[in-house]
Amino acid sequence: MSRALDSxxxxxxxxxxxxxxxxxxxxxxxxxSFATLSSWPATLATFAPFxxxxxxxxxxxxSGGGGIDISIGPLLNLVNxxxxxxxxxxxxxxxxxxxPIALALGAAVGAVNGVLVTVxxxxxxxxxxxxxxxxxxxxxxxxxxxxxxSAAWLTxxxxxxxxxxGALILIAAPLLVWIGLGRTAYLRSLFSVGGxxxxxxxxxxxxxxxRILAFTIGGTFAGIAGIALAAVTQTADATQALQYTLPAxxxxxxxxxxxxxxxxxxxxxxxxxxxxxxxxxxxxxxxVSDLWLQVVYGALLLLAIVLGSxxxxxxxxxxxxx
Amino acid sequence: xxxxxxxxxxxxxxxPLKARVGNLQRRFPLFQLMAVVVLFEWGTWTIxxxxxxxxxxxxLVAASxxxxxxxxxTIVVLIGGIDFSxxxxxxxxxxxMSELTGTNGWGFVPALxxxxVLALALGAVNGYIAxxxxxxxxxxxxxMASIVTGAVLVWTKAQxxxxxxxxxxxxSSVTGTIFGIGIPPIVIIWAVVAILxxxxxxxxxxxxxxxxxxxxxxxxxxxxxxxxxxxxxxYAASALIAALLGVLIAGYAGSGNVTLGDPYLFEGLAxxxxxxxxxxxxxxxxxxxxxxxxxxxLSTVLVGKGYGTADxxxxxxxxxxxxxxxYGREPRLRDRI
Numbered sequence: 001m002s003r004a005l006d007s008x009x010x011x012x013x014x015x016x017x018x019x020x021x022x023x024x025x026x027x028x029x030x031x032x033s034f035a036t037l038s039s040w041p042a043t044l045a046t047f048a049p050f051x052x053x054x055x056x057x058x059x060x061x062x063s064g065g066g067g068i069d070i071s072i073g074p075l076l077n078l079v080n081x082x083x084x085x086x087x088x089x090x091x092x093x094x095x096x097x098x099x100p101i102a103l104a105l106g107a108a109v110g111a112v113n114g115v116l117v118t119v120x121x122x123x124x125x126x127x128x129x130x131x132x133x134x135x136x137x138x139x140x141x142x143x144x145x146x147x148x149x150s151a152a153w154l155t156x157x158x159x160x161x162x163x164x165x166g167a168l169i170l171i172a173a174p175l176l177v178w179i180g181l182g183r184t185a186y187l188r189s190l191f192s193v194g195g196x197x198x199x200x201x202x203x204x205x206x207x208x209x210x211r212i213l214a215f216t217i218g219g220t221f222a223g224i225a226g227i228a229l230a231a232v233t234q235t236a237d238a239t240q241a242l243q244y245t246l247p248a249x250x251x252x253x254x255x256x257x258x259x260x261x262x263x264x265x266x267x268x269x270x271x272x273x274x275x276x277x278x279x280x281x282x283x284x285x286x287x288v289s290d291l292w293l294q295v296v297y298g299a300l301l302l303l304a305i306v307l308g309s310x311x312x313x314x315x316x317x318x319x320x321x322x
Numbered sequence: 323x324x325x326x327x328x329x330x331x332x333x334x335x336x337x338p339l340k341a342r343v344g345n346l347q348r349r350f351p352l353f354q355l356m357a358v359v360v361l362f363e364w365g366t367w368t369i370x371x372x373x374x375x376x377x378x379x380x381x382l383v384a385a386s387x388x389x390x391x392x393x394x395x396t397i398v399v400l401i402g403g404i405d406f407s408x409x410x411x412x413x414x415x416x417x418x419m420s421e422l423t424g425t426n427g428w429g430f431v432p433a434l435x436x437x438x439v440l441a442l443a444l445g446a447v448n449g450y451i452a453x454x455x456x457x458x459x460x461x462x463x464x465x466m467a468s469i470v471t472g473a474v475l476v477w478t479k480a481q482x483x484x485x486x487x488x489x490x491x492x493x494s495s496v497t498g499t500i501f502g503i504g505i506p507p508i509v510i511i512w513a514v515v516a517i518l519x520x521x522x523x524x525x526x527x528x529x530x531x532x533x534x535x536x537x538x539x540x541x542x543x544x545x546x547x548x549x550x551x552x553x554x555x556x557y558a559a560s561a562l563i564a565a566l567l568g569v570l571i572a573g574y575a576g577s578g579n580v581t582l583g584d585p586y587l588f589e590g591l592a593x594x595x596x597x598x599x600x601x602x603x604x605x606x607x608x609x610x611x612x613x614x615x616x617x618x619x620l621s622t623v624l625v626g627k628g629y630g631t632a633d634x635x636x637x638x639x640x641x642x643x644x645x646x647x648x649y650g651r652e653p654r655l656r657d658r659i
Contacts, residue, residue: 137635294472301465
């Protein structure tokens with residue numbers, strides 16, 4: 001028992017997964033219909049863009065050096081806009097065309113961020129803040145007014161593909177990519193660069209390439225998030241650019257990923273996003289008045305992060321002379 | 323032998339120009355200042371009525387709001403944190419002042435005292451939680467932002483109606499005067515805050531402790547710097563400045579609402595970073611002042627040239643990169659080994 005407990009406590013995402021599970025049970029207790037299978041596709045579809053935004057924010061943060069990508073929110077919104085307001089009206093709405101374009105757009109913007117941070121040596125907060133402004137501007141140019149557009153495959157993704165909820169496939173895609181990367185040397189390089197970039201550089205790791213790739217992977221995940229957003233809203237709205245930006249970063253942090261880099265996991269970010277999402281659904285189920293919703297949500301967010309810190313394996317927290 | 327020594331001394335006396343400029347830039351925000359001047363001149367020569375008193379004053383008023391929004395963020399960034407609850411405190415300050423004086427009939431001073439006390443207390447909670455539990459200030463301040471905004475919604479039943487006392491509006495009016503001088507009073511307030519922040523950060527024990535905490539928290543603690551008190555105090559100060567800015571903005575806007583502070587989150591952060599302050603004890607408030615001026619002049623130029631909102635944002639983002647390329651970049655990895 002205590003060994004199982006320890007393995008939860010020492011893994012950075014263990015606590016987050018446990019809390020997410022607890023909240024899931026609380027949700028089912030509060031409203032038993034939450035557990036019915038038929039409601040899952042819709043619930044997961046609402047959850048997917050947020051979970052994917054959190055996953056998209058993770059690689060840049062793990063890559064360290066103050067790495068953070070605050071342009072993920074506007075990027076996924078732009079991908080959504082391009083699918084709904086550009087590709088579908090122009091007859092390019094078939095999934096075989098739209099999905100590659102969405103992923104390529106995400107990857108391209110991510111790569112630009114990566115190059116700005118590594119080759120041009122901007123601080124990543126500043127570089128991605130500028131990207132954020134540019135992406136917001138471009139979104140507004142493409143759709144000055146919210147428009148909607150739909151395609152059969154999007155509706156399926158928002159509901160079910162065969163027996164599987166479409167959102168589940170979208171959420172699983174980055175995790176599979178991540179597991180695949182784990183079989184290459186890349187993930188090790190990424191964590192080593194995040195832990196100590198100068199030491200990695202001295203050891204012969206191509207820090208620049210590793211970081212650019214981290215931002216590119218994040219951008220690609222943001223592309224998937226854009227597809228998920230298009231599936232659930234089927235609306236292009238430039239004013240929604242910032243809705244996922246900060247919550248996604250919070251989800252990454254709650255998921256046990258250190259914002260200092262070198263420590264964290266993609267699964268943790270999904271768990272972190274799940275915690276924030278499930279707190280909201282729980283408050284909805286308990287019919288907390290709309291007015292109180294934000295207060296309780298904020299308080300629970302603080303509670304979750306404090307609890308995660310208290311429960312996780314003790315690491316040196318105060319100065320100790322060596 | 324002596325010739326060699328002479329050569330050595332002369333070469334060490336006169337380092338290359340690039341190194342000297344770099345040294346100066348580290349101590350004094352030379353490029354930032356030049357960028358502000360160049361942008362202003364660009365506006366003056368290409369846009370009619372850009373440099374009139376009216377236009378300069380309205381730029382200064384806008385820069386004051388932005389600069390004050392970046393004040394708290396600057397000190398928080400200096401200790402290695404970040405504060406995303408600033409917009410919530412701005413909105414809350416605006417609404418509480420408007421409601422108490424406009425709807426509930428409170429006097430200005432009691433309302434102000436209440437705002438000061440609440441902001442200090444809630445800001446201190448931010449700093450305490452982040453430091454005591456070693457958790458990401460990003461999440462803590464987001465949670466606090468949600469609590470503050472929510473509390474205001476609950477209190478006003480989501481429909482704030484009051485309006486602040488009229489004299490508050492004159493503080494940020496372009497035609498306002500202070501002590502008979504024809505300068506918008508908020509600009510003077512900003513200048514006083516800037517001088518205070520400059521003196522406190524550079525010339526007092528507290529200021530040195532702020533830098534020590536940001537540069538290396540472990541070393542600071544070993545050197546008996548009370549890092550927790552610094553964190554609590556810094557976040558309390560950040561919340562206080564934001565709430566008081568909210569009071570000023572309420573006067574400017576004539577009322578308060580929960581989204582009033584939102585534009586100041588990313589733009590305030592941009593002012594801090596464009597100014598050249600970076601996470602962990604690099605920079606000071608003067609740089610943020612220049613950053614705020616730079617961003618305000620830049621967006622005024624873009625508006626003056628008749629770009630639409632979308633184009634403005636795109637060019638704004640690109641131009642920040644161009645401007646900051648001159649000074650705000652990280653050292654090469656191979657130079658850090």
